[in-house]
Amino acid sequence: MPERRTPSRLGGQDRNGDDTPPDVRFIRVPSIAERKLGREYVAPMRLDPRVLDQMQETIRGLETKYAEALKSQVSMLQILVEPACKGDTEARGRLYSLAHDMRGLAGTFGHPMVGRFADSLCGYLENCESEDWKDGTVIVFHVDAIRDAIENPKTDAAVTMETLDALERLIEASRRDRRKRG
């Protein structure tokens, strides 16, 4: 059973002094390890470097499969750009979803710049208005940058960072235009 404490008995950073409302209670919740192992458990649980090595090996084992999936996702991005910019809401949703997946996964599987370009695209799309979609410039340049990062993975890191900076400047210019439009 959780151990319940009134605020006045609680030490540590959760203590709220005299301001604590009387209907607030602090409960020490036992850890899952305590629940599962009972008296056998002695904190702290130590990390096992062998497990971590195996996990990293698991990621490496999935990289080839992911690289294939990533190529088809980028092809799909290129197909979706035109209908999305012309107003197809389903295409817009799918385009964002693909970019969102790349943002989350590409970095894990050894494509950090794809992840960063996708992150930049997602950030732009999350605040994108109808006029931005119609213009399409920022979106097209991002999709081109993602495609290029996959096709030329050995590109100098400085050049890739320069591309990312250029995209950020493009986004900022787009925002300024939006503010002018009111």
Add this chain to the structure above:
Amino acid sequence: MNGGPTSADPDFFGHLKVLIVEDSVEMRNLLTALLETMGVADIVQTRDGKSGLAAFARHKPDIIITDGAMMPMDGYEMTRAIRAAGDAEGANPDVPILMISGHVGRDKVTHARDQGVTDYIAKPLSADTLYKAIVAAVSKPIHFVEKPGYRGPSPRRSLDARRS
């Protein structure tokens, strides 16, 4: 250190049931593969917060790993519902909930904390970050706050996104 199963090895993780709530099939597959490598044998997958909530009641997981943005119910709403569930037919409302998200802005992390998330992990994910977050989540006791309208880890605590 005694000789019991207190280290973060497959002997311990083999006892755990983990619920993954994630709309990306690639991310679900990655998390499943990593958890299996850790020794977790009992893994339940769902693709959004609504089905995650149902799976929480049905499967009674020991730990939940969830995405943030999902439709029709996101990971934030699901977390709040779980914390408010009371003893949902034996399911543990105090279950550690790790949120893995591409949204790492302060507002999102704070929102996650305020819903009762235990820990927040930024995408892209690394083996190291996931492993440390899971070990911390299952091995450290937590002080929960219980007040009208909220039950969960202290909403006053500092929570930063773990980054790889």
